[in-house]
Amino acid sequence: MSWLTEIARPEIRTLRAYEHALWEPGLVRLHANELPWRAHGDTSQAGLNRYPEPHPHALTAALARFYGVEAPMLLACRGSDEAIDLLIRSYCRAGADAVIVCPPTFGMYAVAARVQGATVIEVPLRREAGYDCDFEAVRAQCTGGVKLVFLCSPNNPTGNRFEPGAIVALARTLQGRALVVVDEAYVEFADGPSLIAQLAAQPGLIVLRTLSKAYALAGARCGVLIAHPDVVALLRKVIQPYAVTQLTIEAVFNMLEPEALDEARARCATIRAERARVAAALRERDSVRQVWPSEANFLLVEFDDALSALRRAHDAGVLVRDLHAAPGLTQALRISIGSPEHNDRLLASLA
């Protein structure tokens, strides 16, 4: 047994996965208590009266090809939110183990940890260093009970990316003790590559990717976890069978068509150009104190009076994200980059 399995919860290590109904498309299905007719309005390819494939092999193979990894390294999930939850439930014993998070960052890591009864250790990003990760402090905090370190890069809501070499070095240091989870929800908008290429050399590294942002499928709920096959095999015992719905499977296959991918790439380029335009326009505004550099599809913007900016945007029919609850961000808003028309509307509201 490798250390990747040994540091997991003992109950999960020894768990026997649920044995679901056989998947043999083409045979008459009288083994899963389904109805033989489609529901009214069901326009799906396969028919929603049938259960989807319990662990979707064809989808996994296609996504593995897309991300350039072997299929046993990839777990398709109900959004990367589910991957975060599966990791914590599989590795952290309630009341005993811990995760490290680096705020200000995505809130789901801490929420999922608290639901599981895991301790949340915060190692704040260094604002004075452009919200860079304090890798030394993370290392120092990584004592016995810490099983997972969550790094979001590019980070939500600050928009910056951490140095890939430093992330890999951290994973190497923690080898045998803890896993480093790199959430790359926004990497398609960034200037540098994904860390997926580093996984083969660094078994303690885990990458999360999602189709919710750059691939316009937030409503479909599909994300992936890419890791050493031992980690994937462990989580596959815990994930719900049928986690990815038939409608989602079909939407993902449509997205993986060559024309769809060309369109996604073009849209990413548009978002990056709009990001530069909106950032420059906001920097001209008297009410704006700071626009942080961003490698994601949003900007972290500090105002003299964030609440007033929030209200003006809302009056113009535009929602932006209020961050006042985040420590150190009381006057900050997170503004997603939208279509050129939507961005113009936001800029006009703040004029």
Ligand SMILES: *Cc1c(COP(=O)(O)O)cnc(C)c1O
């Ligand atoms: C949006 C977001 C996600 C959620 O991804 P889903 O695949 O939609 O669950 C994950 N991580 C970060 C940092 C995000 O901002």
